[in-house]
Amino acid sequence: MHSEFELIARYLAPAPAPAAAGVALGVGDDCALLAPSAGEHLAVSVDTSVAGVHFPADAPPEAVGHRALAVSLSDLAAMGARGRWCLMSLTLPAADDAWVAAFAEGFHALCEACGVSLAGGDVTRGELAVGVTVMGEVPPSEALTRAGARPGDWLAVTGALGGGAGGLQRWQAGERDLDDPLIRRYLRPRPRLAAGLALRGLAGAAIDISDGLLADLGHLREASGVGAELWPERLPLAEGLVDALGEARARQLALGGGDDYELLVSLPPERLDEARARLAALALPLTVIGRVTAVPGVTGVEPTGVSGWQHFPGDTP
């Protein structure tokens, strides 16, 4: 067992960051000191992942670390921001060296893969939860907001859908094969940072699909003041989803399930080819799934019975 400070020092403090990473002073003082790039906006977001709510309490610690960071980085991706720094706030029921070491490994590996520096954090005692603050940068005129969709734009998604919810369903059914494509998809989502950067200057609006396609499309529609026509038969389905759950359920999850962390974007039609070419260079498909309309609401889909993830649903007594 180690004190809080030893835990932080041993597992969570990163290797000294190169000056190029813009970290003037890292973990170990009252604050970290960062050097933002001149003339850029700082994009910031925080997400807290709670055991038993956002991830299974028995998920592998390495996956918990990866996933908590991934869901926050996904918000930077959806703004077209370049990931720069993060802060981690880890709440643990007990000090468990092995758990924290594996957790940190998953967290740090994704930091490295995404070029993001862990600049600070804290460790506290309580119900297992991970809060991750992410900071990125984007030139002022190039941020991808939710508000830029215009009637006539295509609606398109990166990658494939339904895998997050499908993986959660398999985990809940007792599947523990971490190499199962759906389990992997659920536990280790890949934030689409490179895609967000590639879509700067092309996409009118963007949002990441965390609550489910229909729910997140709702946020985008509301912010843009538009409606949407969806073509559900065109939804790109995650690898293994139809085999595991059948086509009907697969399509339900692609529409209404959460945890995919793909990007949903609106694209003026003349920019579609360029957007596809840029994402092809990242080996990432971009699939048109509908179009933006002037009429509020969504056409083309029936209620699925699978609603997007929402805490405290309005109908809870």
Add this chain to the structure above:
Amino acid sequence: MHSEFELIARYLAPAPAPAAAGVALGVGDDCALLAPSAGEHLAVSVDTSVAGVHFPADAPPEAVGHRALAVSLSDLAAMGARGRWCLMSLTLPAADDAWVAAFAEGFHALCEACGVSLAGGDVTRGELAVGVTVMGEVPPSEALTRAGARPGDWLAVTGALGGGAGGLQRWQAGERDLDDPLIRRYLRPRPRLAAGLALRGLAGAAIDISDGLLADLGHLREASGVGAELWPERLPLAEGLVDALGEARARQLALGGGDDYELLVSLPPERLDEARARLAALALPLTVIGRVTAVPGVTGVEPTGVSGWQHFPGDTP
């Protein structure tokens, strides 16, 4: 009852921030977009306050909101940074409108008092906890770190000590008078942001007293590679502390109790008068309590039996 999104929109989303506050895009998109000042370092820190660990689960919600923000802002104060923005991550066991409204009132009031803008956040379900990320700015050469103490410097503290621990003790004994000076001190600490700014260019090192004077002095000594001689009879004791708990216990708590959120600084002797004058303008005393020595360790105090706050103490089985 309201959905997560309604809760956020109703209570946590701030009024539209003036452009002067450097918020280009506030709550409601995937990220907030901030406009950092050219040529300054960004000082960032995160602290999570867990019910039953960092504050009493039955504390008034307004105080929970105030306190969670105050402990994070205290880290900016200790760096000499100007507070700019914050993000809040609120975890709640159930949606309770009245509780959230009062919580938000306490949080927003301190934001306003400190000139800090709430730029975003999230609300999740789980054990009551509040994570607050704070962001401030400081010119690169003017940050007050823990590492700048030199032998021969005075050690000085702002305000008075022991009130945080004294207030917690009274709360645990059943006292619920929110106007009791110790209770007030514990539940509603004032981050010393103005003092941190005033001490730029004067203090050699600074740290905020959150874990207790001896513990935080230990962090400062370690970072600076120095020792300290303390004069415990000079410790400024919080209002009401001796009356409530007697002098011996008062001095113990001033030395070893946590939650004071005053600043401990090192000062080259020739700068003491100027530092006192600047803090006097803020109606804040600055008391010399010892001096920095070249010999590692601390002289002048006996072990108090009250150790600074630490989660997962090393001797826990």
